[in-house]
Amino acid sequence: MISVVLLVQSSLVAGIDINRVRKQVASYKDVANRIIDLSLNGAAQNQSYNRLATFTDKFGYRLAGSQNLEDAIDYMLEALKMDQLENVHGENAVPRVHKLPMLGLGYSVGTGPQGIKAEVIVVKSFDELEKRATEVPGKIVVYNQDYHGYGISVRYRASGAAKAAKHGAVASLIRSVTPLSVDSPHTGMQVRWVRGEQIEVFLNMSAQNLPNKISRNTVAEIKGSLYPEQGAMDDGGGAFISWQALSLVRQLGLRPKRTLRLVLWTAEEFGGVGSQSYFNEHKLLKQINASNLDTGGEGTDISPWMKAGVPGASLANMNQQYFYWHHTNGDTMTVQDPVAMNLCSAVWAVTAYVVADLDEVLPRDNHIHVRVALH
Numbered sequence: 001m002i003s004v005v006l007l008v009q010s011s012l013v014a015g016i017d018i019n020r021v022r023k024q025v026a027s028y029k030d031v032a033n034r035i036i037d038l039s040l041n042g043a044a045q046n047q048s049y050n051r052l053a054t055f056t057d058k059f060g061y062r063l064a065g066s067q068n069l070e071d072a073i074d075y076m077l078e079a080l081k082m083d084q085l086e087n088v089h090g091e092n093a094v095p096r097v098h099k100l101p102m103l104g105l106g107y108s109v110g111t112g113p114q115g116i117k118a119e120v121i122v123v124k125s126f127d128e129l130e131k132r133a134t135e136v137p138g139k140i141v142v143y144n145q146d147y148h149g150y151g152i153s154v155r156y157r158a159s160g161a162a163k164a165a166k167h168g169a170v171a172s173l174i175r176s177v178t179p180l181s182v183d184s185p186h187t188g189m190q191v192r193w194v195r196g197e198q199i200e201v202f203l204n205m206s207a208q209n210l211p212n213k214i215s216r217n218t219v220a221e222i223k224g225s226l227y228p229e230q231g232a233m234d235d236g237g238g239a240f241i242s243w244q245a246l247s248l249v250r251q252l253g254l255r256p257k258r259t260l261r262l263v264l265w266t267a268e269e270f271g272g273v274g275s276q277s278y279f280n281e282h283k284l285l286k287q288i289n290a291s292n293l294d295t296g297g298e299g300t301d302i303s304p305w306m307k308a309g310v311p312g313a314s315l316a317n318m319n320q321q322y323f324y325w326h327h328t329n330g331d332t333m334t335v336q337d338p339v340a341m342n343l344c345s346a347v348w349a350v351t352a353y354v355v356a357d358l359d360e361v362l363p364r365d366n367h368i369h370v371r372v373a374l375h
């Protein structure tokens with residue numbers, strides 16, 4: 001999994017004048033409004049969602065060590081350059097190995113040891129399958145049916161494969177017959193395709209751990225105007241929100257004093273620490289209801305930095321459904337919301353820009369951990 005950190009590379013500055021900082025933060029009101037407007041209503045509306053959709057559709061699973069992951073990283077490096085971010089480059093990293101669960105349906109026909117590789121056609125219903133029948137031959141039919149209760153939706157499991165085969169599909173897959181699934185494909189029987197004799201089915205699925213490979217962390221920056229060697233980094237609910245944070249700053253032609261760096265950590269996830277009263281005192285983000293600050297921001301990818309005293313921050317969005325999809329095959333664009341991504345991107349861009357542009361450098365103090373909560 002790829003995720004992000006914007007991290008504050010600060011030098012140790014003791015005795016910050018908090019009132020001065022508050023005053024300065026308040027002076028960013030206009031810039032915060034411009035960022036929010038660009039993200040919510042302007043040319044950047046849904047940009048992050050659309051970028052993420054393109055990315056996930058193009059690359060699908062990006063298993064650590066896989067060619068898909070490396071192709072995805074190459075794509076991101078190009079895309080970040082196209083977005084006119086600076087110092088875009090990859091930094092070698094060794095990914096962790098992640099095992100994927102898989103389940104076959106009862107009465108499945110196995111793929112054979114060679115497996116099946118074919119283009120996919122996604123349909124929402126049998127009606128759609130019939131309408132698009134001419135596109136089916138040679139492809140893998142994916143039933144992405146809505147859940148209308150078990151009794152109704154289970155027909156796709158029961159006879160989906162047979163109907164797909166009738167139209168010349170080489171295989172079929174179905175979305176689990178459930179309104180909710182957590183890292184657990186749901187299996188079950190299919191209707192037997194019996195004409196006289198019983199059909200014998202043999203399933204042979206194998207998985208293996210491949211040797212560790214070098215992968216890359218993806219890095220992009222907006223170079224600081226005054227202190228380019230001091231960076232501001234932060235993390236959030238996702239790579240694309242953090243990309244968008246830099247992108248929004250770039251699209252408005254803004255350049256903070258310190259460098260903003262986006263790091264798309266390969267093969268792991270996320271989040272961070274920060275500042276204290278700045279944002280809740282001054283409510284830069286009040287209009288989008290993101291003025292709550294919690295302590296205790298964190299994240300796997302940035303925790304080593306935070307332990308070393310580097311201030312970090314993490315974005316806490318409305319997370320109630322996060323663990324429904326966390327690390328599951330259900331974690332697809334279906335469960336993403338463009339409006340939420342616009343809001344998160346705006347919060348993150350304002351946070352990153354202000355922190356990177358403050359005259360004062362955030363103290364290296366790992367007792368202050370701040371989460372910006374979007375409610």
Ligand SMILES: *[C@@H]1O[C@H](CO)[C@@H](O)[C@H](O)[C@H]1NC(C)=O
Binds near residue numbers: 045046338339
């Ligand atoms: C952004 O997404 C929202 C929600 O899906 C939609 O209503 C709106 O029309 C989209 N805006 C653009 C510019 O595509």
Ligand SMILES: *[C@@H]1O[C@H](CO)[C@@H](O)[C@H](O)[C@H]1NC(C)=O
Binds near residue numbers: 113114204205206
């Ligand atoms: C299952 O498939 C593997 C290769 O994927 C093969 O080596 C093995 O012999 C198969 N097992 C059986 C029982 O056919």
Ligand SMILES: *[C@@H]1O[C@H](CO)[C@@H](O)[C@H](O)[C@H]1NC(C)=O
Binds near residue numbers: 287288289
């Ligand atoms: C913020 O909260 C107010 C009051 O609950 C609501 O009317 C408004 O739509 C919210 N704004 C956003 C961007 O969610």
